[in-house]
Amino acid sequence: MKPTFETVVEQYGATVLRVCRAVLGLHDADDAWSETFLAAMRGYPELPASANVEAWLVTIARRKAVDIHRAARRNPIPAEELPEAPTELGLPGRVDDPVWEHVGRLPDRQRSAITLRYLGGMSYAEIAAVVGGSADAARRASADGLKNLRRTYPGAAAKGAQ
């Protein structure tokens, strides 16, 4: 049986807020949160009961947050399709995962790249537009960050094994 939408908000409200904050920072995250749950509420009756609600919400949240981010910038980010959620850190948007503590200890560029990539679901071009530098630099920072993580956090190594 499908839970009430209230249950959905209770269960995933914090996760969605973290995703929005990852993409937009603290200031604009609230708007993205509101738009995410409004859009989700619109589509909720048609969502199959078997759907992964968290993944569905995180996808909407990323889209809304990136939209707001694009609208706020003078130079729009190249309109590139969002990548499918990478899985190397476990479920994307899973902010209660202890891995984020380790991410927090990475050097600035690496932790930003990883957070925006894996929690925000952004492309490297979008990450570059947020943190500066080129898309290639963002890709390298993300790869270096992952390498560091695998050294310091065994859980990430196991999940990231290919």
Add this chain to the structure above:
Amino acid sequence: MNHPEHDAVAAVSAPITAEQLARLHRRLETDAAAHELLDLAYTTVDSPVGELLLAATPAGLVRVAFAVEDHDRVLASLAEKVSPRILRAPSRLDAVARELDEYFSGRRRGFDVPLDLSLSRGFRRLVQEHLPEIGYGQTRSYREMAELVGNPKAVRAVGTACATNPLPVVVPCHRVLRTDGSLGGYIGGLEAKTALLHLEAAA
């Protein structure tokens, strides 16, 4: 960082307080209602007959439930029968809560809020529509109710209609008793039925 305002990790690791989430929730309640997405709003209120669940559609109050009915179960059933677009939105039930408060303190004898009887059909609904005709402090027998709706033989069906009243207290099925004056059944338990009858007798 080139853009310190976008320090993603700082933003991600900033604490999320219950108060922030409550504020966002209130905003969602308002936005959802404005976009006509809030199919069901609910809240719970304390009362002398225990905690009551109040649920409303845009058309009006659709469900009042006693704690013994299990509020979670009632909400799950509403999600299935009406819509899963349900939010706890107390402000949308302010008028009902206020009238109930006045009723339980003996200052109100009837309810003015719009009602949505869409959970009931056919004969049950007919009976429930007529229940408010039993005045405050009065009682009727199941047989008299059956006569009132023009079907004197349907005594058992009247009993069922009272037992399945989706709006107890507000639609006064507690004022219907057995012909011998004994209580009959009640969705909120006999203790609640007695309490309501005493309240109305005392006022």
